Amino acid sequence: MPHRIVHMLRARGTGRRPVMLAIAGDSAAGKTTLTRGLVECLGEDRMTAVCVDDYHRFDRRERQGKPFTALHPDCNYIEIMEQHLQLLAMGEPILKPVYDHGTGELVRPELIEPRDFVIVEGLLPLYSKMARACFDITVYLDPPEAQRTAWKVSRDTTKRGYTADQVMEEMRRREIESAAFIRPQRRHADIVVRFGSVSGRADPPQEPLSAELLLRPTVDHPDLAEVVHGADALHLKLLRDTDGRPVDALHVHGGVSGEEAEIVKKAIWERLDVETPFPASLGTLADGATSDPVAITQLLLLYHLINADRLRMAS
Numbered sequence: 001m002p003h004r005i006v007h008m009l010r011a012r013g014t015g016r017r018p019v020m021l022a023i024a025g026d027s028a029a030g031k032t033t034l035t036r037g038l039v040e041c042l043g044e045d046r047m048t049a050v051c052v053d054d055y056h057r058f059d060r061r062e063r064q065g066k067p068f069t070a071l072h073p074d075c076n077y078i079e080i081m082e083q084h085l086q087l088l089a090m091g092e093p094i095l096k097p098v099y100d101h102g103t104g105e106l107v108r109p110e111l112i113e114p115r116d117f118v119i120v121e122g123l124l125p126l127y128s129k130m131a132r133a134c135f136d137i138t139v140y141l142d143p144p145e146a147q148r149t150a151w152k153v154s155r156d157t158t159k160r161g162y163t164a165d166q167v168m169e170e171m172r173r174r175e176i177e178s179a180a181f182i183r184p185q186r187r188h189a190d191i192v193v194r195f196g197s198v199s200g201r202a203d204p205p206q207e208p209l210s211a212e213l214l215l216r217p218t219v220d221h222p223d224l225a226e227v228v229h230g231a232d233a234l235h236l237k238l239l240r241d242t243d244g245r246p247v248d249a250l251h252v253h254g255g256v257s258g259e260e261a262e263i264v265k266k267a268i269w270e271r272l273d274v275e276t277p278f279p280a281s282l283g284t285l286a287d288g289a290t291s292d293p294v295a296i297t298q299l300l301l302l303y304h305l306i307n308a309d310r311l312r313m314a315s
């Protein structure tokens with residue numbers, strides 16, 4: 001006699017499941033910037049973006065009296081986030097809470113209907129085993145702390161109503177929870193991305209930041225050795241991961257020329273061998289400037305999304 005869960009799963013039918021991508025990282029690590037370009041590229045009719053900071057249990061005012069910050073799992077409805085991620089992974093709609101980052105208030109929930117691809121970004125998407133089980137591809141954004149601090153001060157003082165001193169004080173308050181709950185998610189990512197100067201090289205201030213992408217063998221990456229062969233500003237290196245295991249690292253220097261970046265982007269895209277037209281408009285930053293290291297990172301993520309979709313259709 002099948003269990004009730006089996007009946008429920010059968011009744012649900014064989015709807016198409018979306019490809020699920022997680023982008024985790026601390027506040028102002030660049031998650032929204034990366035996500036926005038991906039959504040623009042594939043279009044909202046194919047891609048749904050969800051921010052899991054919407055699962056904050058308390059609004060900004062309520063949090064002031066609490067012994068923890070927004071980074072703590074107890075400050076978030078983690079179980080509801082897990083339920084919703086499971087539903088999205090099965091292609092089901094959710095009624096998602098909404099946290100307004102501008103005002104710090106919890107506002108009217110919104111209906112989210114997953115499209116072919118779902119990007120889930122935020123502070124804690126890879127925090128629990130159940131949440132991690134919902135994803136096909138996982139990314140952790142790991143900028144140098146000094147870089148992230150500068151981004152957070154600039155963004156929170158212009159868009160979230162804080163003074164620079166308030167931001168710095170809040171970052172100090174969050175540090176213990178950042179170490180305990182945010183940074184450990186790095187170990188669960190298929191790809192770890194660091195926008196900043198490549199080690200041993202000082203990027204000139206007028207150039208976009210360089211990128212280092214750790215490409216862990218937990219997913220199949222395109223053959224980048226061929227792609228970057230002979231390039232001046234892109235290199236593939238074998239590094240030691242934090243657990244001591246060897247890992248490929250793709251370095252994209254901020255000073256990469258437009259022509260070289262274009263050749264590499266097209267070469268990555270050709271390895272997909274799909275009908276989808278080459279995505280031209282990637283790499284846009286919040287201030288409207290463009291960055292080839294960001295564009296190449298986004299292209300690699302698109303490669304994984306489209307490849308995962310294609311493999312699933314074929315299976």
Ligand SMILES: Nc1ncnc2c1ncn2[C@@H]1O[C@H](COP(=O)(O)OP(=O)(O)OP(=O)(O)O)[C@@H](O)[C@H]1O
Nearest residue numbers: 026027028029030031032033151155195285286294
């Ligand atoms: N690769 C980059 N190059 C230059 N600037 C960047 C880059 N990524 C992010 N930034 C800057 O950092 C700021 C914060 O980025 P973003 O809003 O994407 O972070 P986030 O991780 O989504 O933040 P939060 O979780 O706090 O909402 C942006 O306003 C942008 O100016």
Ligand SMILES: O=C(CO)[C@H](O)[C@H](O)COP(=O)(O)O
Nearest residue numbers: 027028053060070101104123
């Ligand atoms: O880390 C964050 C992600 O953006 C936010 O700062 C957090 O979600 C809530 O903080 P705030 O009270 O500043 O809105």
